[in-house]
Amino acid sequence: MSTQTTEPPRGTAAGPAGPAPAARARRTGRAKDWARRAPLLPALVFLVIVTQLPFVATVVISFTRWNALAPDNRGFAAFDNYRAVFTDPAMRSSVGTTVLLTVTVVLVSLLLGLGLALLLDRSFRGRGIVRTLLITPFLVVPVASALLWKHALYNASYGLLNGVLTWIWRLFGSDSPPQPDWMTDSPLAAVEVSLIWQWTPFMMLILLAGLQSRAGDAIEAARMDGASAFDVFRYLTLPHLRRYLELAALLGTVYVVQNFDAVFTITSGGLGTANLPYTIYQTFYQAHDYGRASAQGVVVVLCSLVVATFALRTVSSLLREEVTR
Amino acid sequence: MSVMTTAPRRRRTGGALGLVAWLCGIAFFLPVAWMVLTSFHSETDAATNPPSVGAGLSLHGYREFFGGGGGISPWPPLINSLTASVVSTLLVLALAVPAAYALAIKPVRKWSDVLFFFLSTKMLPLVAGLLPVYLVAQNAGMLDSIWLLVLLYTSMNLPIAVWMMRSFLAEVPVEMLEAASIDGAGLTTTLTRIVAPVAMPGIAATALISFIFSWNELLFARVLTGIVAGTAPVFLTGLVTSQGLFLAKVCAAATVISLPVIVAGFAAQDKLVQGLSLGAVK
Numbered sequence: 001m002s003t004q005t006t007e008p009p010r011g012t013a014a015g016p017a018g019p020a021p022a023a024r025a026r027r028t029g030r031a032k033d034w035a036r037r038a039p040l041l042p043a044l045v046f047l048v049i050v051t052q053l054p055f056v057a058t059v060v061i062s063f064t065r066w067n068a069l070a071p072d073n074r075g076f077a078a079f080d081n082y083r084a085v086f087t088d089p090a091m092r093s094s095v096g097t098t099v100l101l102t103v104t105v106v107l108v109s110l111l112l113g114l115g116l117a118l119l120l121d122r123s124f125r126g127r128g129i130v131r132t133l134l135i136t137p138f139l140v141v142p143v144a145s146a147l148l149w150k151h152a153l154y155n156a157s158y159g160l161l162n163g164v165l166t167w168i169w170r171l172f173g174s175d176s177p178p179q180p181d182w183m184t185d186s187p188l189a190a191v192e193v194s195l196i197w198q199w200t201p202f203m204m205l206i207l208l209a210g211l212q213s214r215a216g217d218a219i220e221a222a223r224m225d226g227a228s229a230f231d232v233f234r235y236l237t238l239p240h241l242r243r244y245l246e247l248a249a250l251l252g253t254v255y256v257v258q259n260f261d262a263v264f265t266i267t268s269g270g271l272g273t274a275n276l277p278y279t280i281y282q283t284f285y286q287a288h289d290y291g292r293a294s295a296q297g298v299v300v301v302l303c304s305l306v307v308a309t310f311a312l313r314t315v316s317s318l319l320r321e322e323v324t325r
Numbered sequence: 326m327s328v329m330t331t332a333p334r335r336r337r338t339g340g341a342l343g344l345v346a347w348l349c350g351i352a353f354f355l356p357v358a359w360m361v362l363t364s365f366h367s368e369t370d371a372a373t374n375p376p377s378v379g380a381g382l383s384l385h386g387y388r389e390f391f392g393g394g395g396g397i398s399p400w401p402p403l404i405n406s407l408t409a410s411v412v413s414t415l416l417v418l419a420l421a422v423p424a425a426y427a428l429a430i431k432p433v434r435k436w437s438d439v440l441f442f443f444l445s446t447k448m449l450p451l452v453a454g455l456l457p458v459y460l461v462a463q464n465a466g467m468l469d470s471i472w473l474l475v476l477l478y479t480s481m482n483l484p485i486a487v488w489m490m491r492s493f494l495a496e497v498p499v500e501m502l503e504a505a506s507i508d509g510a511g512l513t514t515t516l517t518r519i520v521a522p523v524a525m526p527g528i529a530a531t532a533l534i535s536f537i538f539s540w541n542e543l544l545f546a547r548v549l550t551g552i553v554a555g556t557a558p559v560f561l562t563g564l565v566t567s568q569g570l571f572l573a574k575v576c577a578a579a580t581v582i583s584l585p586v587i588v589a590g591f592a593a594q595d596k597l598v599q600g601l602s603l604g605a606v607k
Contacts (some may be wrong), residue, residue, distance in 0.1 A: 039352075
């Protein structure tokens with residue numbers, strides 16, 4: 001490093017005898033290391049305090065018997081809370097709901113987002129306007145969008161969906177249109193559709209960025225060589241998009257797993273739609289069972305860590321290509 | 326296209342696919358359009374079956390919302406949301422920019438581990454740390470205070486902000502930094518003259534995304550705030566008292582509360598794309 005010579009030596013205070021040159025170099029090296037790390041520290045320290053310490057506290061509380069409604073009956077519970085969590089059918093069903101909800105929403109919105117990104121990658125009249133229209137669902141405040149779906153669209157007696165059915169049936173002179181009650185007939189699908197509507201634009205934005213960063217000349221060359229549109233997609237576009245698909249799926253999963261707004265607003269967790277965040281919220285905020293809520297939290301964190309480790313490996317393939325810098 | 330015969334065919338399919346794209350765009354926008362239209366209807370026109378698309382427009386919903394119909398003014402929640410989002414976004418930038426600079430321009434040893442740590446905090450469900458935060462806040466007398474939300478929103482958005490900022494700062498060419506150091510530029514000059522101009526759009530995108538996620542947050546705000554510090558999303562859930570009776574008012578409120586994010590998002594579409602694709606964009 002050329003800068004090493006211009007840096008004032010840190011070991012001069014040791015007097016005329018001074019430390020051995022090697023030791024001095026090591027010390028300035030260490031000082032430089034710290035100078036490089038220093039800008040990182042505020043963010044790291046802040047995150048450790050605000051996010052990691054509460055988790056430690058959660059682990060501690062998970063081993064205590066503590067219900068805020070019975071403050072006198074507090075003590076060490078060993079694994080009682082965990083036993084309760086694993087034998088609780090509601091907890092088990094909310095694990096299933098969370099997995100199903102997340103996988104469905106992420107996969108469907110990823111596929112729809114890919115389709116829309118491919119459509120928007122071509123030039124046509126009004127492309128900018130169409131992109132703006134498509135982005136909007138992602139920009140509506142999630143609670144607002146949940147309220148919108150629940151009251152203005154799904155509602156059985158005056159929602160838009162059944163209103164349109166009535167209108168179509170009247171066109172054909174019928175007075176008995178089907179009026180399904182969307183939220184009671186298929187509650188989980190009702191939540192999923194509203195979330196897919198909200199997250200498809202997010203996926204589309206990421207994949208569109210991927211499509212537009214493709215090298216145009218390679219595609220042109222492939223076309224000249226007689227490759228079909230499908231071949232170009234399969235052998236050029238898709239491999240290039242891989243990192244973007246991974247990234248979109250990863251970020252989408254991080255946010256959809258933690259979804260609270262849609263479940264809370266549309267079904268209030270009823271009819272098998274309670275996911276993990278909602279179940280923990282209920283145990284803590286409504287049942288006031290602090291011990292059990294914490295045990296649920298710890299179980300969720302452990303499961304997330306397994307998934308996160310797997311996902312981070314995937315992201316590390318994203319990172320590795322940049323390491324050459 | 327050099328192959329003459331394929332050119333017209335491709336243009337024609339392009340036209341058909343353009344139409345499909347338009348239809349998709351309209352389909353995705355339709356619920357939002359319906360929300361806005363309903364917000365301008367009278368309560369009776371808002372809740373009809375079949376829908377009364379052509380009914381006369383009315384400002385009733387907005388008057389009810391801003392006039393505090395039902396006894397609660399919307400201004401304190403809106404101001405709370407603005408405070409929490411703006412202050413936490415500023416804090417996020419103050420913490421994330423130096424960290425990202427350290428990770429991008431002068432890679433620290435084991436820098437990818439540090440990045441992993443940042444992202445892993447984002448993967449742990451926030452709800453699992455909610456109870457201790459609640460208990461500490463209760464003992465410290467910080468429940469129903471907007472500053473607690475400011476702290477939590479900062480920690481919520483910091484990991485993604487570090488990731489985004491790092492990928493933007495990594496675009497500053499090393500040669501430019503070396504040239505600056507040869508010319509004797511100090512750290513301050515390097516930052517303001519070389520790094521800032523390249524990174525400014527990235528900082529803007531990071532700020533926008535941090536603002537959106539803070540503005541939208543519901544769970545923490547619902548559990549940790551009450552009458553004084555309630556935010557706009559909490560206010561919105563409180564508006565639905567008896568189901569659908571005030572559909573126009575609810576739609577007006579949803580429109581007003583979504584408007585800042587929608588306007589900012591429209592204005593910065595390209596930045597949003599760049600920001601969301603993190604380091605994947607070259």
